[in-house]
Amino acid sequence: MNKSDLEKLYIPPLDKEIGKEVSAYLDTLTKPIGSLGRLERLAIELAEMTGHRFPIVTPPAAIVFAADHGITAEGVSAFPKEVTAQMVMNFLEGGAAMNVFCRQIGANMSIVDVGVAEDISHDQLISRKINRGTKNFLKEEAMTDAEAFEALTIGREEAAGMIASGAKSLIVGEVGIGNTTSASALLGAVTGKPIQELTGPGTGLTEEGLIHKQRMIEQAIEERQPNRHDPIDILKKLGGLEITAMAGAMLEAAKNRTPIIVDGFICTVAAIIATEIHPEAFQYMIAGHQSKELGHQMALQRLGKEPILNLDMRLGEGTGAAVAFPVVQAATNMLHEMATFSEAGVSEKE
């Protein structure tokens, strides 16, 4: 994929007519009008996205993209860099939080190495390593133009594969020590907002560590001068490979009218980048949860989405989206299975 392929990407508009039909149908179901609140709004949105009066979101698929970040050389994370590869192994062995929640919701989960520094050998790993992590974006551009397009393409291909295999909704997750630093830098570059308002402690920095992280990001943006109106330029200069692949996966899901459950801070930043690349992508996204990571609230506001859950989570991996999924499923089940007033012989409001 190159710039021109990206410009040609067609994302269909929502089917607002079907949304109106579903809205009217909801009022015939055996409940006071509007009494299922957000579930009713989700049902309408899902119908508009999928173009079906009775939308289906199961089975969901989850794709976890993994990569390292050169910026970790600046001491911006509470965990050592080798944890990326170790956590990828934990995912492959089924022991990460995301594995647990994906099993609960019946999601097919894949883990894709797009840029882990170390070599990983495991028969379940999808190995599409573009490079051994990004470059240290304080000192140089995180990746090349070609690498950014490759990451977008891999994201799109992996999502296309999941959809072809029957996935009816998509969660994209990530693992990559240092990636909240990259995500905060991206959000700062896109919004122009002060870095201290959108940079949190990630996996658990001290206050001193957090101030250092914020300074590194400010300095990096000053040095790299990303073009606020060019998302590829921003990705290339600030990384990371997994965040870029996530944006690609979301663009592909939108193209296929497949609802996307957006996770926390890093995933929301990837969603914002996808929307910068193609504004219509926004319409296929549902915000799974409000993360505790500083900056996520602003990121959600920028994306224009209201989260389903607010459980003080800040793990990433896609976990917030996976835990939110049953609520999305409840919205579709309501539509499929509830009786109408006339079917049930129930009198309507006086």
Place this chain on the structure above:
Amino acid sequence: MNKSDLEKLYIPPLDKEIGKEVSAYLDTLTKPIGSLGRLERLAIELAEMTGHRFPIVTPPAAIVFAADHGITAEGVSAFPKEVTAQMVMNFLEGGAAMNVFCRQIGANMSIVDVGVAEDISHDQLISRKINRGTKNFLKEEAMTDAEAFEALTIGREEAAGMIASGAKSLIVGEVGIGNTTSASALLGAVTGKPIQELTGPGTGLTEEGLIHKQRMIEQAIEERQPNRHDPIDILKKLGGLEITAMAGAMLEAAKNRTPIIVDGFICTVAAIIATEIHPEAFQYMIAGHQSKELGHQMALQRLGKEPILNLDMRLGEGTGAAVAFPVVQAATNMLHEMATFSEAGVSEKE
């Protein structure tokens, strides 16, 4: 059951030692400390309730109590009274929202008639009718002392049956036209707060209808003079039969250390009454959701519980608790299935 049986009811204290063990164990799992937020707190609470380091909440059971309310003669509901019996039939045929969400979470659901005005014949119905609804509590006491104790006993017996059949957590729901009026009156009687602050439109009253409902409740409390320090006196004077049975079911679950997922306004008022009867019952309750019904926020504050979900729902039936259940289940799955740092060979924080 009589007053003396109720006083003898023993509800065991929480196992705080196991809570500490689980809290320490959570910090060994492959995630930044505390990063699963509310899920971690739920895991600790469930361990303390059940007395197990690895608590189990599946399968859940749901008991829906149905009854009519004499106060509907005063025009306090948007729906006609016969809707109670019609909705019971809808539940029995599987078409109500609560059926849909119980199927999703694998809950065994029963529907218990403790006071529906009409006769209902269905092989799935548990018929334990105490009376054909309560009396109109504007004009006389809603029920007798004996009826209140009978409703509590039925609630306890139905919950005991579910627990004996293997239920590991309990949801109590309700159906009964007019029951938000009874619940608002109960909450007003317990808290002494102004009625207009805790009385909402229920299934959908107009503004005029709401003002009328509030006046009826104020007048009824003035006439009946319930004793704020005697929950049985309050129940007897203001009803309803299903709310009383719900309180009984929650007392029985607490006695058996079975976690209770509390639903919206009516269920929370029943939970408050259960706690007035036996203060330790409170410890076995988890608030499923924040309802949109006015008064629910105050009810949750009185109960001292923070809701898991806030989805603008206001249907009742137990639906908010059922939709919240997967979050509770995720907390236990996390504890059972996640790998520790040492098991997974992942380096800890630097």
